[in-house]
Amino acid sequence: MTTPAEAPNSGGHTDGFPSQGPHPVAGTFPRSDAEVAARVKAMESILVEKNLIASDAIDYMSSVFENEVGPHLGAKATARAWVDPEFKLLLLADATAACHQIDIGGIQGEEMIVLENTEDVHNIVVCTLCSCYPWPVLGLPPNWYKYPAYRARTVRDPRGVMAEFGFDPGPDVEVKVWDSSAELRYWVLPRRPEGTEGWGEEELAALVTRDSLIGLTDVSVPE
Amino acid sequence: MTIPPMNEVVPPEVRERLDRLVDELPYNEEIPRRSGDVAFNHAWEIRAFAIATAMHDDGAFDWPEFQGELICSIQAWESDNDTTAGWSYYDRWMEALERLLQAKGMLDTAELDRRTAEVLSTPANSHHHPPAREPVAVVPPRAGEGRPNE
Numbered sequence: 001m002t003t004p005a006e007a008p009n010s011g012g013h014t015d016g017f018p019s020q021g022p023h024p025v026a027g028t029f030p031r032s033d034a035e036v037a038a039r040v041k042a043m044e045s046i047l048v049e050k051n052l053i054a055s056d057a058i059d060y061m062s063s064v065f066e067n068e069v070g071p072h073l074g075a076k077a078t079a080r081a082w083v084d085p086e087f088k089l090l091l092l093a094d095a096t097a098a099c100h101q102i103d104i105g106g107i108q109g110e111e112m113i114v115l116e117n118t119e120d121v122h123n124i125v126v127c128t129l130c131s132c133y134p135w136p137v138l139g140l141p142p143n144w145y146k147y148p149a150y151r152a153r154t155v156r157d158p159r160g161v162m163a164e165f166g167f168d169p170g171p172d173v174e175v176k177v178w179d180s181s182a183e184l185r186y187w188v189l190p191r192r193p194e195g196t197e198g199w200g201e202e203e204l205a206a207l208v209t210r211d212s213l214i215g216l217t218d219v220s221v222p223e
Numbered sequence: 224m225t226i227p228p229m230n231e232v233v234p235p236e237v238r239e240r241l242d243r244l245v246d247e248l249p250y251n252e253e254i255p256r257r258s259g260d261v262a263f264n265h266a267w268e269i270r271a272f273a274i275a276t277a278m279h280d281d282g283a284f285d286w287p288e289f290q291g292e293l294i295c296s297i298q299a300w301e302s303d304n305d306t307t308a309g310w311s312y313y314d315r316w317m318e319a320l321e322r323l324l325q326a327k328g329m330l331d332t333a334e335l336d337r338r339t340a341e342v343l344s345t346p347a348n349s350h351h352h353p354p355a356r357e358p359v360a361v362v363p364p365r366a367g368e369g370r371p372n373e
Contacts, residue, residue, distance in 0.1 A: 035343065036314060037267035042338035043321070043330065044274055052329050053278050061241070061273035061280070111354070120364075128359060155360045177360040184354035 075208035122169040124215030126154040188215040292319035
């Protein structure tokens with residue numbers, strides 16, 4: 001660990017750090033998450049507009065950590081639904097309320113719908129226009145979610161896209177493709193894998209992947 | 224930038240490079256972590272992190288310059304606040320980044336304030352398509368091809 005006093009001085013500044021004026025910070029900086037999230041978004045849009053940084057470069061850095069926020073919340077909700085039938089009913093009827101019950105928040109005015117995979121139906125989610133994504137539950141979208149190739153192909157050939165992720169829902173299963181938008185975001189409740197009877201919620205949650213919550217794969221028990 | 228395959232994995236050396244940047248940060252022990260790895264609780268935190276690291280990577284500023292701003296921001300917060308209530312490493316991160324970019328002439332705080340207000344007042348769905356409450360495509364069992372829902 002590097003303490004402030006020992007912070008490396010590899011830059012071209014003779015005093016180690018750029019000269020600092022007084023820091024009038026107290027009380028002026030936004031506090032709520034919605035405000036600071038808006039500020040981050042605003043900063044990004046200005047910097048990209050001025051060609052000071054490419055959006056792709058920010059996406060790329062984000063992608064390194066895209067698994068660090070979110071999918072574990074979707075996994076938690078999924079595992080709870082597998083062990084608690086009442087919670088599952090609520091999750092399918094009113095996902096936003098169900099998520100609030102286990103302290104998963106969202107943005108006001110956004111509706112979430114959870115689609116249940118069954119023996120007969122497999123659901124897969126896409127945003128055909130851009131990259132609308134249930135980020136309070138799944139975190140940031142993976143880069144490929146935004147690619148035209150994913151958006152167009154998932155509608156045209158969902159089985160082919162799933163095959164690229166190594167998954168085949170089976171010939172007897174109907175595949176439904178759902179289009180997320182900014183005010184209505186879908187995610188998938190995968191089927192509980194066989195051989196997990198009696199497992200605890202945390203163990204179950206550890207099996208749930210981001211891709212399974214988008215509907216690209218199922219949830220399986222590692223061999 | 225070429226579009227990588229869908230199941231692209233970020234090369235480990237990129238992750239290591241970022242981890243080294245993080246290791247050099249001031250008040251390192253304050254960085255939220257899970258199982259030793261840097262952890263984020265909100266999507267905006269990752270985005271703020273990514274803006275700073277991407278701009279540094281692109282040569283917009285040296286890392287010690289950012290470190291210096293982060294130290295100032297954290298120390299100022301600590302001198303103004305008695306408790307840890309309301310503490311957020313990435314709030315300080317954003318403030319440090321703002322001040323650094325402003326000092327470099329890359330960002331104007333008044334412009335950022337205006338743009339932030341615009342973002343906050345823009346309805347969530349203004350640039351998007353209306354909600355689609357039915358599937359956009361259904362592939363029946365034992366069929367290989369999609370049948371778009373018109």
